[in-house]
Amino acid sequence: MDELFKQLAESLSQVSGFIYPNEAELHWALLVVIYPYLTGLVAGAFILASLEKVFKVKEVEPTYRLAMLTALAFLIVAPMPLLAHLGHPERSFEIFLTPHFESAMAMFGFVYAWYLMVVLLLEIWFEYRADVVKWSESQKGWRRLAYRLISLGSNDISPKAVAFDQKAVHTITLIGIPSAFLLHGYVGFIFGSVKANPWWSSVLMPIVFLFSAIVSGIALVLLLYYFTTLVRRKTPEMSCLNKLASFLLYTLIVDLSLETLDFIHRLYESEESIKILSELIFSKLFLSLTIVQILLGTIGPILLLAIARFSRLPDELKRVGYFIAALLIQVGIFSTRWNVVIGGQLFSKSLRGLTVYKMQLVGAEGLLVGIGFLILPFLILFLLVKLLPPWQESRSS
Amino acid sequence: MRTFRIPDQVARLAVLFAVAVVALVVVRHIFVPKSFGKLGHYRAAAVDEIASQSVRYAGMQTCVECHTEEAEKKSSSFHRGLACEVCHGPASEHASDPEAKKPFVPRERGACLYCHNYLPSRPTGFPQILEKLHNPMKPCPTCHNPHDPTPPHVPGTCSACHASIARIKAISHHDSLECETCHEASPQHRQDPRSALPKKPTNREFCGKCHAQNAPSAKEIRRIDLATHGGRYLCWQCHYPHYPEGR
Amino acid sequence: MATTCERREFLLKLLQLPCSAVLLSMCGPLPLFADEKKEGYDAGEHYYGMGIQVDKCIGCGRCAEACKAENDVLRQPYYFRTWVERYVVYGDGEVTVDSPEGGIHGFSAAESDREVLRSFFVPKLCNHCDNPPCVQVCPVGATFKSVDGVILVDKDYCIGCRYCIQACPYGARYLDPRTKTADKCTFCYHRITKGLLPACVEVCPTQARVFGELKAMSSPLRRLMRMSQLQVLKPYLNTEPKVLYSELDREVR
Structure with missing residues (x-):
């Protein structure tokens, strides 16, 4: 605790203006930034996957299974930073025992469980079932056992059964799209419904979250697709990359428009909080909002994507353009989450002062733990890919 | 006729889901606290737990039971509204075992200054001193009995209570005026302030005694035409009499 | 060891018994509400x-001090169930607010040549x-409005997610690092129920703070409600506070 007190004394010495005495401690730190970032990737990857199934966008088919596995890997990790940030993680199960239905956060358990169990796992199970059954026959040792377990002993791979699987996948995707919207829209709602905080309180928040989620998810799958094909010494399908880049560009433009609308709306309404929020934007958030989020993370990639997509560059150059744009987008979306979560706590609710956030390097909510939570999904994805190869050539049919 | 058969996949998944749901129901039944939901969406037992926290401040009524003499003295003094533990600190331990634990008795200057050191933000009329000028080094109880803090001699100046007014007046053109020039105050006001409030001027002519064109006052005092200056307003509705030159 | 404890309990029981002439003469005037007491609460x-009469507050900070002592609140200046703010409105319209250590050691005069x-x-x-955003957002029902209208925290049930701290517009909550749960003013629930x-x-x-029944006809708070124009903090958020301020300045947020 002495460490904490020392930290708080230091933050207090850097406060400008007046903050309520209890506001010295910033309560939602790095881990709570990572949580919406991860769920955003889940929702985005899933929505991309559903494009192929529901809207029959054939070009993106090579990414379908990869996107599903990505969504699953990130969904498994998504609640971990939240859990780690709780004062009493061992009590977290209370959220299922006595959920408070008026609370946006209480719905987390249900939205999460619904999304994980009913949507993602089911869809992946139906999608892979026929392959899993065949792999369970062709493989040996522990893998064989694993496939047997995964298939739940449902070994019927007659054309009729497989046709049923495909129908099930289609239906689940149909349910899945609104569910994905719900999953991330709800994360936006957690912030957007806090009327005490003028930086968060906005009806647009869930929608902005949603579109930034789609952007980040598509960008991530693009990166993964590009990376995995290179690792496997294949050439990425250009039609697929082009399609992904188009989607990325359009959603990015929608995302930017929404955020601009939010910004102009605040400026025009010019409510009580406008003075302190302007101060916030031009001092504490200048680097992470103006430079990183808007210039580097949004406008930069829009230009890059537009040029790469609609010019007559050679495919190699286009790919590099897409790749850089997708990387920039990840940085941009992460700083979007940062600016929402941390930004919303850098000003006093008395609207009279600004405080500071000093990220710790080590410790339960430190940078290293945060990086760990960002790497972990990729490790899980690696295992998932090993177990359930998403590549077209590994399909047994 | 063939009856409709549930596909094998669905049946197997259904079993898995059923197990999960049953597990949840069982776990809920075991782990939800017994008193949860009795009064609302919370653990009713928590209310009693919070109510059972121990009391540190015994409350004035408890003190008064034994310390009748001090209570009596205090009850008719300026400090009649104060609870004992404002100055003596939490005394519940003392109340349950008077010998074992003695409450704090402030004998230094510091304690009284929480309330009585001069701060411009304090409401006017509240008795305040300038710590550095008011009998420095002397502990307050030497002259003031805290249970009846009536000053040993009636305050010589109004600034004892009206310090922030005195301060601004001191740098104004009205510095040389006594408070009594404008505020007629009965001697009783100094002993029991609220029972006899000082008077205030009521008309323009009062200020005119110095500031009218034909007033018999010193030449350098600013003059105005009472008939036309300021329209229907009274002087102090625009000018702050304790700092009249401010605009 | 039993005697000290018993005497205290006996005294408290005394206060809870219905008042009779005999008891009254034994223990003098009873505390507030005592005559409404039946066995138990x-x-x-x-x-x-x-009620808070702003024009009576002298900024001595004894309330903040007593609160910490009574409720075993951490002494570090980042944890307050109650605190005192000082507002200075200058002639040029600038407003400064401060609350050094919550006012727990009183305030010192800020010397300035500017016109105040x-x-x-x-x-x-x-x-x-009455419409508490903190209770609304609690995911598990660990903070709640009691039957008598007090917002309490169940520290054995709180998961420490801090959503309530974010949702409170008044900065009235903090996370107690000892229990890792949210903590806040309870109106001294353990006292008022006795x-x-x-x-x-x-x-x-100076009786700047007036506590009592909101709905009973005879209560010091009802008198204040009769005699003064009252305001609440941030009324536009529709939180319906039950802490009522008289003589509240517009600069107070």
Whole structure:
């Protein structure tokens, strides 16, 4: 605790203006930034996957299974930073025992469980079932056992059964799209419904979250697709990359428009909080909002994507353009989450002062733990890919 | 006729889901606290737990039971509204075992200054001193009995209570005026302030005694035409009499 | 060892018994509400609120001190169930606010040559909102409005997610690092259910704080509600605070 007190004394010495005495401690730190970032990737990857199934966008088919596995890997990790940030993680199960239905956060358990169990796992199970059954026959040792377990002993791979699987996948995707919207829209709602905080309180928040989620998810799958094909010494399908880049560009433009609308709306309404929020934007958030989020993370990639997509560059150059744009987008979306979560706590609710956030390097909510939570999904994805190869050539049919 | 058969996949998944749901129901039944939901969406037992926290401040009524003499003295003094533990600190331990634990008795200057050191933000009329000028080094109880803090001699100046007014007046053109020039105050006001409030001027002519064109006052005092200056307003509705030159 | 404990309990029991002439003569005037007491405490018969007369506050900070002592609040200046703010409105319209260590050691005079238009102290605490955003957001039901209208935290049930701290517009909550759970003013629930006043009200030397029943006809709070124009903090958020301020300045947020 002495460490904490020392930290708080230091933050207090850097406060400008007046903050309520209890506001010295910033309560939602790095881990709570990572949580919406991860769920955003889940929702985005899933929505991309559903494009192929529901809207029959054939070009993106090579990414379908990869996107599903990505969504699953990130969904498994998504609640971990939240859990780690709780004062009493061992009590977290209370959220299922006595959920408070008026609370946006209480719905987390249900939205999460619904999304994980009913949507993602089911869809992946139906999608892979026929392959899993065949792999369970062709493989040996522990893998064989694993496939047997995964298939739940449902070994019927007659054309009729497989046709049923495909129908099930289609239906689940149909349910899945609104569910994905719900999953991330709800994360936006957690912030957007806090009327005490003028930086968060906005009806647009869930929608902005949603579109930034789609952007980040598509960008991530693009990166993964590009990376995995290179690792496997294949050439990425250009039609697929082009399609992904188009989607990325359009959603990015929608995302930017929404955020601009939010910004102009605040400026025009010019409510009580406008003075302190302007101060916030031009001092504490200048680097992470103006430079990183808007210039580097949004406008930069829009230009890059537009040029790469609609010019007559050679495919190699286009790919590099897409790749850089997708990387920039990840940085941009992460700083979007940062600016929402941390930004919303850098000003006093008395609207009279600004405080500071000093990220710790080590410790339960430190940078290293945060990086760990960002790497972990990729490790899980690696295992998932090993177990359930998403590549077209590994399909047994 | 063939009856409709549930596909094998669905049946197997259904079993898995059923197990999960049953597990949840069982776990809920075991782990939800017994008193949860009795009064609302919370653990009713928590209310009693919070109510059972121990009391540190015994409350004035408890003190008064034994310390009748001090209570009596205090009850008719300026400090009649104060609870004992404002100055003596939490005394519940003392109340349950008077010998074992003695409450704090402030004998230094510091304690009284929480309330009585001069701060411009304090409401006017509240008795305040300038710590550095008011009998420095002397502990307050030497002259003031805290249970009846009536000053040993009636305050010589109004600034004892009206310090922030005195301060601004001191740098104004009205510095040389006594408070009594404008505020007629009965001697009783100094002993029991609220029972006899000082008077205030009521008309323009009062200020005119110095500031009218034909007033018999010193030449350098600013003059105005009472008939036309300021329209229907009274002087102090625009000018702050304790700092009249401010605009 | 039993005697010290028993005597205290006996005294408290005494206060809870119905008052009779004999008891009255034995223990003198009873604390507030004591005459309403039956055996035990019936929360259904009470609904509490607090009035704060801003023009009476002298900024001594005894309330903040007493609160920490009574409720074993951490002494470090980042944890307050109640605190005092000082407002200075200057002639040029600038407003400065400060609350050094919550006012717990009082305030020192800020010397300045600038013209001060007005200056005053404002005590703050949990507003025990009738429409409490903190209770609304608690995912598990660990913070709640009791039957007698007090917002409480169940520290054995709180998961420490801090959503309530974010949702409170008044900065009245903090996370107690000892229990890792949310903590806040309880109106001294352990005192008021025994007929005592909250510690901050007990020690307020100028009666700037008025505690009592919001709905009973005869209560010091009802008198304040009759005699003064009252305001609440941030009324536009519709939190319906039960801490009512008289003579509240527009600069107070």
